Amino acid sequence: MSPSPASDGVRSIQRALDVLALLDEHHPTRTLREVVEGAGLPKTTAVRLLATLESRGLVARVAETTYTCGPALLRWVRLADRAWQVSPEARAAMRALVERCGETVNVYVRQGVQRVSIAQEEGTATVRSVVAVGEPMPLGRGATAKVLLSGAPDDLVTTLSEADPDLDAATLARQVASIRETGYAVSHGERELGASAVAAPLHGEDGRVVAALSVSGPTSRFTGERIPGYVEAVVATAHALDEAGLGPVEALL
Amino acid sequence: MSPSPASDGVRSIQRALDVLALLDEHHPTRTLREVVEGAGLPKTTAVRLLATLESRGLVARVAETTYTCGPALLRWVRLADRAWQVSPEARAAMRALVERCGETVNVYVRQGVQRVSIAQEEGTATVRSVVAVGEPMPLGRGATAKVLLSGAPDDLVTTLSEADPDLDAATLARQVASIRETGYAVSHGERELGASAVAAPLHGEDGRVVAALSVSGPTSRFTGERIPGYVEAVVATAHALDEAGLGPVEALL
CATH class of the missing domain: 1.10.10.10 (Winged helix-like DNA-binding domain superfamily/Winged helix DNA-binding domain)
Known part of the structure; x- marks a missing residue:
């Protein structure tokens, strides 16, 4: 044919x-x-x-x-830069989160079956997460991806697991359901060996999950001792951003 | 077929x-x-x-x-911005030219059979030239286009006139030859009715024409009285930029 x-x-x-x-x-x-x-x-x-x-x-x-x-x-980059802009206040909140955790902070949005960072503040350590802003990444793996999935139609979990034989639909659906309960996610090495993340949802005025706030870095620094503090900081910052808004980009989310 | x-x-x-x-x-x-x-x-x-x-x-x-x-x-925001960047000194020279003429200043480069502004400083009047940076424009019309043609292979004039029946190859070739003599060009309403421009070539270290510096605005302000001063200012700024260099972008020109 x-x-x-x-x-x-x-x-x-x-x-x-x-x-x-x-x-x-x-x-x-x-x-x-x-x-x-x-x-x-x-x-x-x-x-x-x-x-x-x-x-x-x-x-x-x-x-x-x-x-x-x-x-x-x-x-187009200027146009995109302006359209996808977060407010200086949101930037400041992201920066404060970097200072609190030392790790790279991103705001991710879902685009179809992918996710893309639209804003980043880099961590302070030499070895740090350096995912490029604007670079599409998979939606089935990692704390940030699952937080975004928690705001997406349920059938997306099926679509993703059909496209990737290593993703089990039932497991993914359960993880997404648990994120809806707890309001955050933690992952280690799901997308890339040695990379960890803590993420929480960001909401629009209507309460929908419109983005994910994440702190990410080397797994060696995401220890059992530190993670509770990271979770607390990410969730608190996400709540503050929900209150204050993300800025111009919200019109697109 | x-x-x-x-x-x-x-x-x-x-x-x-x-x-x-x-x-x-x-x-x-x-x-x-x-x-x-x-x-x-x-x-x-x-x-x-x-x-x-x-x-x-x-x-x-x-x-x-x-x-x-x-x-x-x-x-691609950072990449394109960084690659096509002119130096702060070149920006300052462009800004000084705006202050001298009051009109919008652009640096254009040729890309195949088009031209693109890679840097702009806007004029001070309410009615001003607002061509978008990065937007491809025709190469056969306007002072800036012809200045760029003066540094391009001669057969490009033929190519352009074949693609556009309103462009006469002999006339265009004559205009380009005259720009090579005088070192500047003036145009009124060639690309757009009511839009005028004065342009001069910018050269690489090897003497090639690598870009064009232009001052553009409404024809009503490009009067016979003012144009000589605009020409002098554009040519002087172009010479200064040839001396000082354009900055990082020169690696691409």
């Missing part, structure tokens, strides 16, 4: 976005070879996608076969 | 980017109807493209059929 033009088109868009996604803070430039390997594409396809993205100013060439973000991205 | 999958794929990517391009500072949200009309697409295609972009977090829904920039764009 040959694929329909529609699905072909969607695949091309997905691939172009895969190529663009190879550029991030830690990889400000990529060679053609890295694009071929990173996106798992035939060289001719990679060349064609890069040419299309370059013609629209989304990537720019810094050398014969080395690429970086193009200037046309500037207009 | 049926189109090859390759060209189909490129067309899908172009369409997806056309949809994304409908979002800008003046249109931070778009309804499905506006996307259908603005991108000239069948409704089913628009729905499919929006779903694909939404699944990757590049657009987000603010209401049932209203869309805005998605949080996944945030991942």
